[in-house]
Amino acid sequence: MFAAFLLKLFCITHSTRRYQKQGIIKETFFVKIGEGIVVSIKDIAKQAGVSISTVSYALNGSPKVTEETSARILAIAKELNYIPNAAARSLKKRETKIIGVFLTDYSGAFYGQLLQGLQEALTSRGYELIVCSGKESHRFLPERMIDGAIILDVTFSSDELIKYADLGHKLVVLDRELDHPNINQILLDNKAGATLAIDHFIDKGHRKIYAVTGPNISYDSQQRLQAVRQTVERYQDIEYEEIEGDFNKPAGVRAAQQIIAEYSKPVAVFCLNDEMAIGMYNYLSKTDYRVGEHVHIIGFDNIEVSHYTDPRLTTIDYSKRKWGTLAAEHLLKLIANEPLENERIYVSLIDGGSVGTM
Amino acid sequence: MFAAFLLKLFCITHSTRRYQKQGIIKETFFVKIGEGIVVSIKDIAKQAGVSISTVSYALNGSPKVTEETSARILAIAKELNYIPNAAARSLKKRETKIIGVFLTDYSGAFYGQLLQGLQEALTSRGYELIVCSGKESHRFLPERMIDGAIILDVTFSSDELIKYADLGHKLVVLDRELDHPNINQILLDNKAGATLAIDHFIDKGHRKIYAVTGPNISYDSQQRLQAVRQTVERYQDIEYEEIEGDFNKPAGVRAAQQIIAEYSKPVAVFCLNDEMAIGMYNYLSKTDYRVGEHVHIIGFDNIEVSHYTDPRLTTIDYSKRKWGTLAAEHLLKLIANEPLENERIYVSLIDGGSVGTM
DNA sequence: TAACTCTATCGAAACGTTTCAATGAAAGTG
DNA sequence: CACTTTCATTGAAACGTTTCGATAGAGTTA
Incomplete structure (x- = not known):
């Protein structure tokens, strides 16, 4: 508690770690200045006097660990300002809970509503949305930084998309027709x-x-x-x-x-x-x-x-928001391996007055 | 080569891995159907008959490894369709080469040009841009999925931002004034x-x-x-x-x-x-x-x-694009610990005719 | 009391990289 | 020839999690 106070005040902290390995005890003592410490599950374990696996279980709300222990661990985690490391987690779990939407550029006039629809549908199901544009960002998909993608990006070639789908990636395409078990499409009528x-x-x-x-x-x-x-x-x-x-x-x-x-x-x-x-x-x-x-x-x-x-x-x-919502729902179903059909967004004519009678 | 052909054709492949441990040799043989295999640095190493460290060095263009070996490894990597695992890399390197920009919502009318400016400046320097919105996505910052952030998001409280900056995260804020060594600001005049x-x-x-x-x-x-x-x-x-x-x-x-x-x-x-x-x-x-x-x-x-x-x-x-470019440049300097000043974007009046003379 | 079954906790492996320190062979030196 | 030096290559640890299988102590049964 007092250490945490010092940390806030001077941006200085220290932490002691002990590794036991092959019968030898190494002791490391390190101080970091101005950079802030990173608290890991290990630190919590030490503080709580339990193993790291128990901490992990507790943090994930597993019923395996006692109510009591769990509460203690959670309290310590909060106290130490623990923040999980996304890279470690996704390395192990092979998922990121992030969905990427790929756009040709950021200037598209109707992207706003579409993204809004996507966002709502995704966050309500525990996923996060990131918006990407540009050929360089295509790597996010194969490098597994996202669990699935929504494609509205002409700079993605269909061959490229099918290659990724072959590798097991799940896609919803909004700008083409593609027949593949890992690809679903939601097209405008x-x-x-x-x-x-x-x-x-x-x-x-x-x-x-x-x-x-x-x-x-x-x-x-x-x-x-x-x-x-x-x-x-x-x-x-x-x-x-x-x-x-x-x-x-x-x-x-x-x-x-x-x-x-x-x-x-x-x-x-x-x-x-x-x-x-x-x-x-x-x-x-x-x-x-x-x-x-x-x-x-x-x-x-x-x-x-x-x-x-x-x-x-x-x-x-046509409803851009609904387009987004539907795309998100279909992608999540695809990820969960639930069966589903391709769908279509209906359109209507709005008479603004730019067409007069002959 | 033939195996790769089969893979393409039938979406079936197999791979053999051998673990030597404590004198015992375990042999694993596995087949994956319809999911695509993931090729790791390990597979390349085996194929090339070198150690994984050599492969890593070669892949990263290190001068430590011979021109010849390097070429061979690179060829095999391409042949096997190797794709690096972003999670593993960033776990180890503690960086992602991704910058996040946080927006209050996706509907902002001038975001397009701003993002364009950001994007160009960032990709030209080897960074990628992701766009995030919504309170849930705030976690991208502390969980280290991004190397830095550009903030134009009123749902971020200044306290929250300062907390992150204290933890060592680099920020450029576009919508407030914040005095902190890890925060730079580019404000409109x-x-x-x-x-x-x-x-x-x-x-x-x-x-x-x-x-x-x-x-x-x-x-x-x-x-x-x-x-x-x-x-x-x-x-x-x-x-x-x-x-x-x-x-x-x-x-x-x-x-x-x-x-x-x-x-x-x-x-x-x-x-x-x-x-x-x-x-x-x-x-x-x-x-x-x-x-x-x-x-x-x-x-x-x-x-x-x-x-x-x-x-x-x-x-x-005012130039939204320039705003983006400047923000990107400043953030990268902040990340590289280069010294820099806060900057300001100049504005001008455009006479459209909606003000008449009295 | 002996033989069980639970169950809370733990140890260790694994995910796929990077990178330090070690190795050993070839080349250079005196 | 014995020595250092150079340098391509390697082994192994580490990053921070998750998760399987093991363990040990308490509770139950016969």
């Missing part, structure tokens, strides 16, 4: 969303339709585009054109430029994500062309910024 | 920003000024508010009033309601962050009061959404 968008244009009497695509490696873009094509084909006399994009704002600007350059009559533009739609708004606001009058736009994602455009963006919405 | 805002109002001829505050535990809010008061006092005949807020959108809505309720002439409102300013816009857009005409607003942070309001929000800007 992209096709339904794209169909909703095109149908909305048709309902409003539009006949000239553009689609601004995402990068073609993107599963989401592929799916959406495919549904757009199918839907467009269902109708007669539609003028349909695709403009290549990459899900970023500048692509929306470029698309807007192209559209204006070849403008002859009001057009409908389905931007395969909101980000590009926002880029398009940005460019158009500097021209005489008005959204909802000359250029009619639908986006996809319903990100926050799209609420503040004028007119508000009509877009495809 | 909040006061300059607040002064800029008020001066701008005065320049534009405003005489009735509101300030919508953040939560009073917030250092940023405190600093900004203090500067507002000081600045307001410098001028004569200012009508000044404070409205309590909490840095979230609904607080902006409430403030707008109050302002409208007591409206008699055009007013200037300094929202201590953009988030609340956006809330205010939202409410006002449903009324007949126009921003920049009846209600003149300045925010703080220059978050993305504020670019899409009409008129665009006048706000206090």
Whole structure:
């Protein structure tokens, strides 16, 4: 107690350890200054006069150890300010109780809610969430610093993911389809969303339709585009054109430029994500062309910024939070080897007013 | 080689290990199905016919081991698909090469750029970044899963932080002032920003000024508010009033309601962050009061959404990316025990048009 | 009392590394 | 030739846990 007081005051402490080995007794006496001591299970054992195994059992609430001993040990642990060493524990237990979510970058506009959903579902089940981005961080998975991963990161190749899954790692992928016993997937109903968008244009009497695509490696873009094509084909006399994009704002600007350059009559533009739609708004606001009058736009994602455009963006919405919750639950089931199905997140169209009637 | 092929094909493999101990030779033969084997340094050693220490040295590029042996070991390591065990390594080395950044939540509008800055600075120096949020994740710090932390998380109490710093952990705080050898701080020049805002109002001829505050535990809010008061006092005949807020959108809505309720002439409102300013816009857009005409607003942070309001929000800007870079650099210096000063991030006013002339 | 069964506690191995100190062979020195 | 020196390699301890199997003392039964 007094030592602890000194520690606080002067950042100086000392501790005595005795190792008995091969009949010889070595005694070590060491002082650390300004660095703080690390208290281990061993120190508690010595203080309590019990073996380290008993301490371990007590700390883990095992019923093997008496109520009384346990209480004494716990008290001493607290007194000494014991903090378990995560590395040692996970080395032995081969688990970390940490789940990693891998994102392409930190700027994604809807990550916030998704992460919130993940976080809640995970912490309530005794797991912790860490967010990683960048190719360098991929090592967290194979090096076993996390018990499982949620993938929303195009920089992970599918081959890489399957390799890890083969090694026994559990994954939930949110941005591709992968068939593997250690991989589950929760995908957006992209096709339904794209169909909703095109149908909305048709309902409003539009006949000239553009689609601004995402990068073609993107599963989401592929799916959406495919549904757009199918839907467009269902109708007669539609003028349909695709403009290549990459899900970023500048692509929306470029698309807007192209559209204006070849403008002859009001057009409908389905931007395969909101980000590009926002880029398009940005460019158009500097021209005489008005959204909802000359250029009619639908986006996809319903990100926050799209609420503040004028007119508000009509877009495809889905619950990012639920996406996160579901992903977390499925990953935990995968880890617990419980059987489960792939699931899908439903989408709906939100009419913001960026599509006028023809 | 053939075994590796079989592994890939059938997910079945076997490995033989021999332990020599007290003169007795035990032989273990095990097969794992569908789980993947874990290759350790030991397996490489056996395959290469060298000791595990030599393998370790080779893997770490130590000059102690011959070019030739090293090459052979490295080849075998690759062949066996060796992946180091992070837990074992960090248990022994007492470091993880991971830096954690703690955020209050994942929804913060400017986290993206900040994290980008952090990430770049850290990975270029061989460190990895993980993002954590929520009280549960605080344990990452004391349990030594990270080598240092960047704090932007009001749920960390200052006492808690100082306790950790006392234990030898290195911290950079971005949301408070803390004087401790193991803590460095990179703070916004909040006061300059607040002064800029008020001066701008005065320049534009405003005489009735509101300030919508953040939560009073917030250092940023405190600093900004203090500067507002000081600045307001410098001028004569200012009508000044404070409205309590909490840095979230609904607080902006409430403030707008109050302002409208007591409206008699055009007013200037300094929202201590953009988030609340956006809330205010939202409410006002449903009324007949126009921003920049009846209600003149300045925010703080220059978050993305504020670019899409009409008129665009006048706000206090600063480089979030630079903030991140600086924080990372300082933390690494702190870890390397290099001397360093606290630093400050400069701010500027961006005129978006939400403040009209009186 | 002898032979059990419980059960609280303990000893020791193991997890996969790193790293110090020791070894022994080859090379260099006088 | 006997000696030191050099240096690639090795053995073993250590990091801090968990957990299996052993142990010993108390309680139960016959």
